[in-house]
Amino acid sequence: MKDSTLEQEIDLLKGLARDDRKSVEIIYGQNYNLIQALVVNNNGTVDDAKDIFQEAMIVLFDKARSGSFELNCQIRTYLYSIARRLWLKRLNQSDRRNADFDDTNETQVIVEEDVAQHEQKDAEFEMMHAAIHSLGEPCKSLLASFYFKNKSMQAIAESFGYTNAENAKTQKYKCLMRLKKIFFSQYKKQDK
Template identity: 30%
Template sequence: MNESKIIHFLQHDKQDKAFRRLYKYYPKVEKHILINSGSKEEALDIFQDALVILYQKVQNMSADSPIKIDGFLINTCKLLWSNELRKKKVRTGDDSGLGRLEFKDEIEEQMEKEEKFKIIEDVLQKLGEKCKKILEMFYFKSFSMENIAKKIGYKTVKSAKVQKYKCMESARQMALEMSHLSASQAGSNTEMS
């Protein structure tokens, strides 16, 4: 009952409500990460990343999906943390328990999709604050251009629109460069090997 409610919230732009409810699983995750040589800050980061992954997963999830919200979320945290540990080279080969993790394939599939966005997110950090704000209001909060113009302080809707396109253009340019860079890197890597 609660689960279908959370899915409904996530699918209908009420992620705030859903997330607030989902935080009840956070203490469990925090405990897991603290036990496995992590800190509280890291635990919170991992949990929030997992929330985002869950959100993205739920967006195109059918009603009869076998995925259980709590299991998916907690296992995502475990996988994310084991990846983190591997990156930090703190622990190797002790992931035997993770092999049997429920929804492991779905989680990893979703995590792969996330990777692409993660890279571009880093790019977006280089954008100006105003650009980020406009783009977020338009694409995430789905504000109307009139509303955005008022909030940012543009006299006309048109100038707000032009600003938005400019921002998008520079963001797109950065994303393109990024993908060229990573493509050429990948190319050079394959050449080397």
């Protein structure tokens, strides 16, 4: 990649990491048609292409936000490789794969590891969501107040009726241990 192209690509990734609408629109505009052609030319529909593009954008977004992602190809090539991998996986799952898969539009970048990590994270988030959901009250609200609403221990003590911030802190710890136990019991079941 030329230096000016590389700089533009890096700026787009930085914008994507900041959730900058303009950067997202540029990436979308420059790359969607390529992904749509890949999917539609290989037994897919326009709706399939939209889904695959969204999934590829989420992987790219996660990578851009990680801070450790080093782009060594064009965003177009990276997105194409992710979309290709996702589409092949979906075709294999649905037995729609055609032996003459048309893959002449772009060079390939190995992204299997990135996609696998993303899928693993999604599964873990789902398990954590289920664990939080099964946690029950008052633990669910207490942890949400502290971690999501950023309330102080003193404010939590007052709203939950604890005598002081130390008691609220102790209860938060107990709730975290319960959540951890629920999460890891689900995690172990998944591994079996």
